[in-house]
Amino acid sequence: GVTDQDIANDAQTPGDVLSWGMGLQGQRYSPLTRINADTVKDLVPAWSFSYGGEKQRGQEAQPLIYNGKIFVTASYSRLFAVDAHTGAKLWQYDHRLPDGILPCCDVVNRGAALYDNLVIFSTLDAQLVALDQDTGKVVWKEKLDDYKEGYSNTAAPIIVKGKVITGVSGGEFGVVGRVDARDAKTGKLVWTRPVLEGYMGYMVKDGQKVENGVTGTPGTSWAGDMWKTGGGATWLGGYYDAETNLVFIGTGNPAPWNSHLRPGDNLYTASTLAIDPDTGTIKWHYQSTPNDSWDFDGVNEFVSFDLKKDGKVIKAGAKADRNGYFYVLDRTNGQLISASPFVTKQTWTSGIDPKTGRPIETGNRPGDPTKAADGKKGESVFAVPGFLGAKNWMPMAYNRDTGLFYVPANEWGMDIWNEPIAYKKGAAYLGAGFTIKPLYEDYIGALRAVDPATGKIVWEYKNPAPLWGGVLTTAGNLVFTGTPEGFLKAFDARTGKEVWKFQTGSGVVGCPVTWEMDGEQYIAVPSGWGGAVPLWGGEVAKRVNYLNQGGSLWVFKLHKA
Numbered sequence: 001g002v003t004d005q006d007i008a009n010d011a012q013t014p015g016d017v018l019s020w021g022m023g024l025q026g027q028r029y030s031p032l033t034r035i036n037a038d039t040v041k042d043l044v045p046a047w048s049f050s051y052g053g054e055k056q057r058g059q060e061a062q063p064l065i066y067n068g069k070i071f072v073t074a075s076y077s078r079l080f081a082v083d084a085h086t087g088a089k090l091w092q093y094d095h096r097l098p099d100g101i102l103p104c105c106d107v108v109n110r111g112a113a114l115y116d117n118l119v120i121f122s123t124l125d126a127q128l129v130a131l132d133q134d135t136g137k138v139v140w141k142e143k144l145d146d147y148k149e150g151y152s153n154t155a156a157p158i159i160v161k162g163k164v165i166t167g168v169s170g171g172e173f174g175v176v177g178r179v180d181a182r183d184a185k186t187g188k189l190v191w192t193r194p195v196l197e198g199y200m201g202y203m204v205k206d207g208q209k210v211e212n213g214v215t216g217t218p219g220t221s222w223a224g225d226m227w228k229t230g231g232g233a234t235w236l237g238g239y240y241d242a243e244t245n246l247v248f249i250g251t252g253n254p255a256p257w258n259s260h261l262r263p264g265d266n267l268y269t270a271s272t273l274a275i276d277p278d279t280g281t282i283k284w285h286y287q288s289t290p291n292d293s294w295d296f297d298g299v300n301e302f303v304s305f306d307l308k309k310d311g312k313v314i315k316a317g318a319k320a321d322r323n324g325y326f327y328v329l330d331r332t333n334g335q336l337i338s339a340s341p342f343v344t345k346q347t348w349t350s351g352i353d354p355k356t357g358r359p360i361e362t363g364n365r366p367g368d369p370t371k372a373a374d375g376k377k378g379e380s381v382f383a384v385p386g387f388l389g390a391k392n393w394m395p396m397a398y399n400r401d402t403g404l405f406y407v408p409a410n411e412w413g414m415d416i417w418n419e420p421i422a423y424k425k426g427a428a429y430l431g432a433g434f435t436i437k438p439l440y441e442d443y444i445g446a447l448r449a450v451d452p453a454t455g456k457i458v459w460e461y462k463n464p465a466p467l468w469g470g471v472l473t474t475a476g477n478l479v480f481t482g483t484p485e486g487f488l489k490a491f492d493a494r495t496g497k498e499v500w501k502f503q504t505g506s507g508v509v510g511c512p513v514t515w516e517m518d519g520e521q522y523i524a525v526p527s528g529w530g531g532a533v534p535l536w537g538g539e540v541a542k543r544v545n546y547l548n549q550g551g552s553l554w555v556f557k558l559h560k561a
């Protein structure tokens with residue numbers, strides 16, 4: 001079975017892919033070189049596997065590879081085990097979902113975690129399920145929270161020292177964002193850490209709840225009782241860095257979207273948190289969007305890397321935030337090193353104050369509805385980025401050879417206005433209306449190579465439709481990502497030149513991975529258009545809706561002459 005040591009070594013062992021991020025730091029970098037910028041022209045399909053059924057929605061997952069098997073999750077909380085050599089189905093698990101689930105942004109799932117002989121994934125009705133890797137039978141199942149209150153789960157769990165670490169979705173329903181650690185073999189809770197100031201966390205000792213401290217004093221960052229239903233969903237899960245022994249997890253938007261109802265910074269929403277995996281203590285936090293008024297959310301992944309600057313090596317981490325800034329922080333203490341825009345336009349700040357780390361706002365916020373003539377609709381403003389973000393959930397990759405981050409970015413803005421809203425359990429809690437708008441005729445998506453030492457964009461690839469898939473980079477000087485137009489594409493990691501593409505038959509919003517098996521290198525990526533763009537993208541979505549939906553897993557290898 002998969003051990004803690006195997007998981008700790010994941011990034012260095014190209015024969016398997018055991019964790020979300022292809023290694024717990026989340027660099028999505030493979031040392032493999034057989035498929036490289038020269039040979040990639042000979043990359044051809046080895047096989048493809050259809051997910052079947054009528055449940056054809058966004059396939060955002062990152063496959064896992066272990067022991068000749070591929071474990072891949074699919075829309076509607078399904079999980080397939082497939083023979084990595086032949087593409088034959090080994091087994092399939094269909095989670096029985098109740099009618100009343102409340103996912104905000106499509107019925108997606110981003111992947112599983114492997115531990116011992118288990119494959120563990122979370123479901124849209126906010127459960128965590130552990131299956132036997134050989135049979136697909138349920139070994140344990142735990143309720144994370146109540147789906148009727150708006151809790152759901154779309155993220156891949158991670159395993160840190162025998163514990164399975166999860167977040168929750170539901171920021172659009174006023175849930176309480178939190179991080180949980182459970183014993184990966186049994187599913188039993190070890191600790192829980194709410195991420196809204198005011199809430200108490202606790203550990204479980206001998207079956208008893210032992211409180212382990214409040215998260216802060218809400219009075220200073222939240223108005224009144226607003227913190228109690230304040231969102232901050234941890235909906236993308238986290239990464240872990242062994243050098244600092246910290247779990248890095250992003251927190252989403254404060255609830256409701258209407259920021260006039262919750263004056264203050266609203267800690268710890270729209271932040272990066274560093275959490276001690278042994279106790280659940282928050283060691284540091286960095287809030288990128290205080291009092292978020294645009295659904296900039298901030299859940300984006302924080303990727304650990306060694307920053308080489310002025311002849312020194314700094315233990316750093318980087319985050320391409322939905323708010324348009326590429327942040328580099330000292331990952332030992334959360335101090336800001338740099339923040340640079342990675343999109344061409346943003347309207348909400350004139351920059352990030354390097355001393356305080358806070359945004360310098362321009363006042364480009366939707367107006368207060370209580371100040372409007374009719375008391376119902378506040379002044380509408382045009383704001384950039386749009387609420388789907390300069391970058392959404394789709395994970396970037398870091399290449400240790402080029403020293404560059406590859407960021408799947410989008411260029412769009414929105415008209416946004418605020419409306420009155422009151423909290424009601426299980427109902428949408430926005431208090432805002434919006435229309436997303438493209439900025440440019442010829443592209444929305446842009447894959448950008450960002451130099452973390454300077455913040456400069458070294459190259460870019462422009463895509464007509466928004467980019468919505470994860471990124472993979474390799475020592476073969478390659479970067480892979482998918483497009484809603486149906487392609488998996490490969491780029492030269494140094495120049496950005498497109499060197500290969502393949503049409504998969506539906507939009508690619510999944511996360512590609514690579515591994516080595518019997519002396520050959522393979523690439524796998526799920527295909528299947530969906531996610532938030534077709535649901536919320538308005539006129540933007542029309543730019544892409546020429547491909548059918550449909551779920552499948554594509555696997556490629558080099559053609560032998």
Ligand SMILES: O=C(O)c1cc(C(=O)O)c2c(n1)C(=O)C(=O)c1cc(C(=O)O)[nH]c1-2
Binds near residue numbers: 387
């Ligand atoms: O606040 C939340 O709880 C939450 C959850 C999710 C999710 O679980 O997928 C998304 C969002 N917010 C969100 O704001 C968003 O833009 C989004 C896009 C997607 C997607 O899978 O395409 N999910 C989500």
Ligand SMILES: [Ca+2]
Binds near residue numbers: 172
């Ligand atoms: Ca959200």
